[in-house]
Amino acid sequence: MNLQNLWFVLIVVLWSGYFLLEGFDFGVGMLLPFLPRDEEERNEMFETIGPVWDGNEVWLVTAGGATFAAFPAWYATMFSGLYIALLAVLFFLIIRVVSFEWRSKSTSPRWRKVWLWANAVGSFGASLIWGVGFSSLLYGLPINSSGDFTGTFWDLFNGYTVLGGLAVVAIFAFHGATFLTLRTTGDLLERAEGASKQLSVLAAVLGAIFLVLTVVVAVNRNDKSVFPPVLPAAIGIAALTLAVVFVHTRRWTWGFAMTGLGTIAVVVTLFTSLYPRVMVSSTDFANSLTVSGTASEHYTLQVMSIVALIFVPLVLLYQGWTYHVFRARVGGPGEEPTH
Amino acid sequence: MLLASSTTVDLARAQFATTSIYHFLFVPLTLGLGPIVAIFQTQWHRTGNETWLRLTHFFGTLFLINFAIGVATGLVQEFQFGMNWSVYSKFVGNVFGAPLAIEGLAAFFLESTFLGLWIFGWNRLSPRIHLATLWAAVVGSWLSAYFILVANSFMQDPVGYKVENNQAVLTSIWALLGSHWAYYAFIHTVLAGLTAGAAVVFGVCCWHFARGRNVEVFRPAAKVALIVLVPVSCFNLWFGSHFGILVTSLQPMKISASEAQWDTCTHCSFSLFQIGGFTEQDQTPSFSIEIPDMLSFLATGSFSGTVQGLTTLNGDYKANYGPGNYMPPVETIYWSMRGMAYSGSFVALVALIGAFLLWKRRLERLRWFLWVAVVTSFLPFVACIFGWMLTEIGRQPWIVQGLLKTNGANSPAVSTTWLVISLAVFVTLYIALLAVDIWLMRRYAERDPSSPGEEPGAAAPAPAIGY
Numbered sequence: 001m002n003l004q005n006l007w008f009v010l011i012v013v014l015w016s017g018y019f020l021l022e023g024f025d026f027g028v029g030m031l032l033p034f035l036p037r038d039e040e041e042r043n044e045m046f047e048t049i050g051p052v053w054d055g056n057e058v059w060l061v062t063a064g065g066a067t068f069a070a071f072p073a074w075y076a077t078m079f080s081g082l083y084i085a086l087l088a089v090l091f092f093l094i095i096r097v098v099s100f101e102w103r104s105k106s107t108s109p110r111w112r113k114v115w116l117w118a119n120a121v122g123s124f125g126a127s128l129i130w131g132v133g134f135s136s137l138l139y140g141l142p143i144n145s146s147g148d149f150t151g152t153f154w155d156l157f158n159g160y161t162v163l164g165g166l167a168v169v170a171i172f173a174f175h176g177a178t179f180l181t182l183r184t185t186g187d188l189l190e191r192a193e194g195a196s197k198q199l200s201v202l203a204a205v206l207g208a209i210f211l212v213l214t215v216v217v218a219v220n221r222n223d224k225s226v227f228p229p230v231l232p233a234a235i236g237i238a239a240l241t242l243a244v245v246f247v248h249t250r251r252w253t254w255g256f257a258m259t260g261l262g263t264i265a266v267v268v269t270l271f272t273s274l275y276p277r278v279m280v281s282s283t284d285f286a287n288s289l290t291v292s293g294t295a296s297e298h299y300t301l302q303v304m305s306i307v308a309l310i311f312v313p314l315v316l317l318y319q320g321w322t323y324h325v326f327r328a329r330v331g332g333p334g335e336e337p338t339h
Numbered sequence: 340m341l342l343a344s345s346t347t348v349d350l351a352r353a354q355f356a357t358t359s360i361y362h363f364l365f366v367p368l369t370l371g372l373g374p375i376v377a378i379f380q381t382q383w384h385r386t387g388n389e390t391w392l393r394l395t396h397f398f399g400t401l402f403l404i405n406f407a408i409g410v411a412t413g414l415v416q417e418f419q420f421g422m423n424w425s426v427y428s429k430f431v432g433n434v435f436g437a438p439l440a441i442e443g444l445a446a447f448f449l450e451s452t453f454l455g456l457w458i459f460g461w462n463r464l465s466p467r468i469h470l471a472t473l474w475a476a477v478v479g480s481w482l483s484a485y486f487i488l489v490a491n492s493f494m495q496d497p498v499g500y501k502v503e504n505n506q507a508v509l510t511s512i513w514a515l516l517g518s519h520w521a522y523y524a525f526i527h528t529v530l531a532g533l534t535a536g537a538a539v540v541f542g543v544c545c546w547h548f549a550r551g552r553n554v555e556v557f558r559p560a561a562k563v564a565l566i567v568l569v570p571v572s573c574f575n576l577w578f579g580s581h582f583g584i585l586v587t588s589l590q591p592m593k594i595s596a597s598e599a600q601w602d603t604c605t606h607c608s609f610s611l612f613q614i615g616g617f618t619e620q621d622q623t624p625s626f627s628i629e630i631p632d633m634l635s636f637l638a639t640g641s642f643s644g645t646v647q648g649l650t651t652l653n654g655d656y657k658a659n660y661g662p663g664n665y666m667p668p669v670e671t672i673y674w675s676m677r678g679m680a681y682s683g684s685f686v687a688l689v690a691l692i693g694a695f696l697l698w699k700r701r702l703e704r705l706r707w708f709l710w711v712a713v714v715t716s717f718l719p720f721v722a723c724i725f726g727w728m729l730t731e732i733g734r735q736p737w738i739v740q741g742l743l744k745t746n747g748a749n750s751p752a753v754s755t756t757w758l759v760i761s762l763a764v765f766v767t768l769y770i771a772l773l774a775v776d777i778w779l780m781r782r783y784a785e786r787d788p789s790s791p792g793e794e795p796g797a798a799a800p801a802p803a804i805g806y
Contacts (some may be wrong), residue, residue, distance in 0.1 A: 030400075041391065047459070050455070050458070050459055051455040051456065051458065051459035051739075053455075053687070054451040054452075054454065055448065055451045055455055055456050057410070057414075057451070058443060058447050058448045058451045058452075060412070060414070061414060061443045061447055061792075062419050062440065062443030062444055062447075062448070063441065064418065064421075064442075064443075065417060065439040065440035065441075065443040066419065066436075066443070067436075067439045067446075068421065068428065068432055068435070068436035068439055068440065069432065069433075069436030069439065069440040070433020070436070070440075071432075072428055072429050072431075072433060072506075073429050073432070073437070073438055075420075075428055075432060076420045076421050076425035076432070077425065077749075077752075078421065078428045079418060079420075079421025079422045079428075080421060080422055080425040080750035080751075080752045080753055081752055083422050083753050083757050083761070084757060084760070086418055086422055087422075087757075087761045087764060089765060090414060090415050090418060092766065093414060093681070094411040094412075094415070094768060094772070095409065095768075097407055097408075097410055098407045098408060098775075100770060101404060101406070101407035102404070102405050102775065102779065105404065105779050105782075106782075107785070122777070137779055147689055148425070148750075148752050149749050149752035150752065153757075164523065173641075181352040184368060184695040191600070200761070217654075243635045274422070291787060295510075296432060296509075296547065297431040297433055297503075297507070297508045297509065298509070299509055299510065300433045300434070300436075300509045303509065303512045304437060304440060304441075307440070307441050307444060307445070308444065311444040311445050311448075312444065314443065315452075318448075318449075318452055318453075319448070319452055322452055322455060322456055323458065325456060325463055325464065326459065326463065328463075339370060
């Protein structure tokens with residue numbers, strides 16, 4: 001495998017990490033207005049993701065930075081082309097980020113409600129746009145022969161991409177619910193279990209339709225054969241189906257593992273469907289951006305590979321340790337009240 | 340067409356400037372307040388004295404209120420290169436992208452993950468490990484500053500590259516990471532951050548002294564703040580002017596513009612203040628206060644050194660790079676330089692007086708000085724804003740010195756409408772967030788530091804800093 005392909009895989013790994021990790025904290029965010037019955041439960045829900053959301057979001061920062069370094073022309077066209085969409089993502093992420101720190105800074109019920117909703121809306125909005133945005137890379141955007149986006153904001157939207165957005169929202173909400181079944185106790189736990197069951201079918205159905213359509217779009221619009229994209233798509237559909245079974249048979253750890261696998265499968269299916277292109281042009285297929293056409297020079301990729309080889313395992317190690325430290329259920333016995 | 344294209348560049352610049360300046364209100368505080376809070380907690384760990392723990396919680400809360408916005412606006416910074424400056428991004432991505440990506444992998448992960456552990460780890464980690472998580476986060480934030488400044492240095496003094504097929508290609512990562520400019524900028528920035536952090540801690544202490552509240556708790560904090568502030572603020576004045584000598588050799592235009600020096604001179608005098616003399620048509624100020632030989636000394640390190648005039652330099656640039664105007668807006672740069680230097684000097688002066696008063700045991704009662712110190716805690720931020728204006732506007736018309744001009748480096752895909760919408764969204768959001776931030780900071784800075792007994796779990800207090 002040459003370095004350009006290796007870096008394409010690494011970009012997929014970074015986005016997968018981002019979706020897997022921030023996916024559940026977006027899910028928890030979306031469920032904030034609905035699951036808790038009182039302030040204590042709301043605090044508990046915030047606390048399930050409090051220690052980890054920031055580290056999770058760094059996967060996005062790193063995915064962005066790595067795309068810039070390894071595929072500058074892809075980064076440039078994607079970020080300028082999805083301008084309004086990314087503006088909206090930034091807006092949603094900003095209100096969400098500050099909500100974590102600021103909500104606890106006043107006891108006024110109204111204040112707390114505002115920041116709770118900021119978190120929920122931010123989580124929902126960012127998930128939706130990530131889904132729409134990523135599927136639009138595959139479906140195709142107007143790109144001219146010099147590799148620049150020439151369309152408008154509305155070019156991002158069509159039946160397929162909107163379905164992509166909704167599927168990502170549903171999968172993240174489900175993923176967040178299964179995460180909560182492992183991190184909460186008491187009544188909140190019961191409601192998280194209920195929410196997992198309710199969301200499971202919706203997420204599995206939307207996810208399955210989206211994954212099947214992704215393979216169809218890859219074949220019709222990106223000159224791919226059914227294989228290999230069908231492979232991660234099938235794994236994704238299987239994982240989401242198993243997740244439905246597991247949450248209904250109360251095997252929560254397995255349920256969470258399967259929503260995680262399903263989330264990763266969505267990212268992998270999209271990128272497998274794209275390869276060897278990174279953005280499909282709807283203006284003229286020949287204008288599509290490719291891995292080899294947008295990649296940095298060999299030396300930069302070499303340097304970045306060494307950096308990734310050293311630091312990715314380190315990051316996994318200490319982030320893994322963080323999850324180990326905060327493995328105890330929030331609000332469980334022996335838990336110090338932390339509010 | 341010409342008008343339309345210059346408007347999009349102007350809007351893109353306005354947006355980048357807004358986000359950068361805004362982001363950099365929170366960055367120095369993170370860089371400076373982090374280690375001071377870590378010193379407080381270390382002191383608690385070493386002495387077991389509850390006062391240090393109360394200070395850790397008190398200033399830790401202020402630290403986190405700001406950290407949140409710093410993270411949020413940092414994300415905007417990273418996205419903006421691609422969103423608004425796609426031509427620039429394609430041109431420099433091979434080189435510029437590397438330090439950004441390394442920053443994420445090697446620094447920001449460290450900072451964010453360990454800060455999460457610190458905030459929530461009070462009851463779950465041993466005191467020693469818990470203390471280590473805060474220091475790890477501080478190391479992460481400093482490393483982060485280094486890699487970001489390496490990236491910025493490439494715009495000021497490109498090194499370790501060659502231009503191939505109309506893009507800059509990395510030839511040596513060590514040359515890039517070892518850029519002299521980056522080292523100077525890093526030290527200057529970290530010192531500015533420490534100045535900001537220490538000035539804020541000192542200001543908050545003085546605010547409590549002025550109102551006669553919590554004097555016992557804040558006395559040790561004021562002492563720590565001054566121990567940091569006095570050397571750091573004084574050294575940074577010297578270091579900043581030393582940095583100026585490097586800038587003179589690499590970006591002579593920036594230095595000449597910051598002094599409104601139109602003609603080449605030796606034994607050049609430094610103007611402390613001047614009226615007029617900022618345009619090609621009006622090169623002689625109608626009024627000025629000058630220190631003889633001082634500019635030569637500041638710019639070259641020698642009282643008789645030669646400083647190239649703007650007119651001469653502009654002629655050289657035209658000969659090298661073709662017709663055009665290579666001078667940045669002189670008046671803006673002149674005042675930015677002074678805004679930075681004067682606010683920085685004032686902070687150092689207040690720090691010295693504060694240290695003297697502390698030594699004479701008069702600090703807590705001298706009310707006028709206490710209020711001066713409160714106001715002074717805002718000045719490092721003013722200095723940072725002017726410093727970045729000098730750095731970034733002073734480089735114009737270049738986006739990468741000598742390689743790529745700002746005009747034309749923006750995204751062709753981005754229309755004026757999009758830019759107006761996004762600028763409006765960001766400005767509204769930033770103002771709203773700043774208002775809330777200031778309100779929260781004031782509210783939490785004014786509070787009495789919680790005494791250990793008031794909190795659940797006195798021995799290992801639950802975070803007042805948590806949720």
